[in-house]
Amino acid sequence: MENETLFNEESEPPGPSTGLVAVRNEATDFLSLSTGNALPPLPKSKPERLYFPFKDSHRARAFRKKHYPGISRIEWYDWHWQFQNAIRDVHTLDTLIHLSDNERQAMMHPSGDLPVAITPYYASLLDPEDPSSPLRRSVVPVVDECLHTKGEEEDPLCEDADSPVPGIVHRYPDRVLFLVTDLCSTYCRYCTRSRIFGRQHQCFIDTAKWERALAYIASNTNIRDVLLSGGDPLTLSDDRLEWLLSRLKEIPHVELLRIGTKVPAVLPQRITPALVSMLKKYHPLWMSIHVTHPDELTPEMSAACIRLADAGIPLGSQTVLLSGINDSVATMTRLVHGLLQIRVRPYYLYQCDPIPGSSHFRTPISKGLEIIQGLRGHTTGYAVPTYVVDAPGGGGKIPLLPDYVVGWDKGDLLMRNYEGNLFRYPDNSADSKDIH
Numbered sequence: 001m002e003n004e005t006l007f008n009e010e011s012e013p014p015g016p017s018t019g020l021v022a023v024r025n026e027a028t029d030f031l032s033l034s035t036g037n038a039l040p041p042l043p044k045s046k047p048e049r050l051y052f053p054f055k056d057s058h059r060a061r062a063f064r065k066k067h068y069p070g071i072s073r074i075e076w077y078d079w080h081w082q083f084q085n086a087i088r089d090v091h092t093l094d095t096l097i098h099l100s101d102n103e104r105q106a107m108m109h110p111s112g113d114l115p116v117a118i119t120p121y122y123a124s125l126l127d128p129e130d131p132s133s134p135l136r137r138s139v140v141p142v143v144d145e146c147l148h149t150k151g152e153e154e155d156p157l158c159e160d161a162d163s164p165v166p167g168i169v170h171r172y173p174d175r176v177l178f179l180v181t182d183l184c185s186t187y188c189r190y191c192t193r194s195r196i197f198g199r200q201h202q203c204f205i206d207t208a209k210w211e212r213a214l215a216y217i218a219s220n221t222n223i224r225d226v227l228l229s230g231g232d233p234l235t236l237s238d239d240r241l242e243w244l245l246s247r248l249k250e251i252p253h254v255e256l257l258r259i260g261t262k263v264p265a266v267l268p269q270r271i272t273p274a275l276v277s278m279l280k281k282y283h284p285l286w287m288s289i290h291v292t293h294p295d296e297l298t299p300e301m302s303a304a305c306i307r308l309a310d311a312g313i314p315l316g317s318q319t320v321l322l323s324g325i326n327d328s329v330a331t332m333t334r335l336v337h338g339l340l341q342i343r344v345r346p347y348y349l350y351q352c353d354p355i356p357g358s359s360h361f362r363t364p365i366s367k368g369l370e371i372i373q374g375l376r377g378h379t380t381g382y383a384v385p386t387y388v389v390d391a392p393g394g395g396g397k398i399p400l401l402p403d404y405v406v407g408w409d410k411g412d413l414l415m416r417n418y419e420g421n422l423f424r425y426p427d428n429s430a431d432s433k434d435i436h
Ligand code: SF4
Pocket: 183, 184, 186, 187, 188, 190, 191, 192, 193, 194, 230, 231, 232, 261, 262, 290
């Protein structure tokens, strides 16, 4: 089944409910109801907020009418509804897609800590018939997850070893990763942090832990950049997220805030006008969006990204290279071109981290180099991400490039261009300065 994306959808006339619609107070914080942990206080009450609902795509509307006939368009575009109704069990998923025996077995006998959750919106993008289709493979488990191979580790990047206080990973001198939640609306089967999802006793949404992390950042004056990650920070309510951003903003040496999220791809309904008007108070605020495949670039995701970009938030993408999902020049070209159209600058292409049960996702390094070679020079420079391996053992991100340098000859640098043609450049190094 072909996915309906930004690039093949016919425009649809506005429906009667398109426009400004009042819905319930977003301050209702269902996460606090489920964690039982001490949380920052919420404002007492807030007036109803106004939402611009997204325009339905044909695909989402047909899916909703078929599988959720009692659910209104307004509920479907309410991110709380999407989050609370994420598909987590084999019986519900079986009613939406025709599960293969392999998928069914993996759903019934999970391995490891990574739960299953798929928002109804993202489920609408899955091919119901083909278990090998890209988006389906990225979120529906298969029994290969039980297969642990050489070199795989629970924490291959040794983040826990670089964690001076819970929730903080301090690897590079001037920046930290702040893991603010262990929740995602949809779980990717190749997640580097799959280890954290099973640690029920280590709930991240906890004021005491956040306070310790904030104190660590405040006491280290060399930290100028804080990346909020998790889990997915945009699963927090606006109020909790603002509480964190405002506390970070009070720290004089923190110059830059960043949020890493997959929400625009899996839960675009979360990108409400209220959220973006809150976020834009905390500039410079950057966002890295985890994107997997061009089939994710729907009208809904486009609207979400454009809304963020219009709020002045620079958007970059992060993509994990995945075998049989996005590991071809053609697929990656569609992805990066589509991202630029929705104002997201392709930022990183990651080699898949060797977490347990990831061998069916990992490609040879040569595949990543081939893709970069197939992009560089063949398309806009802005469209070419940096291909990196996050070095196992905690070495950090190491960029890899195809071999454009052939060598040196009589002081000239010899190199090949994107078409494979040989060129010389008069290198200005000491041993090339002979006068001819
Ligand atoms: S959204 Fe990010 S943190 Fe959540 S499961 Fe996917 S890769 Fe992991």
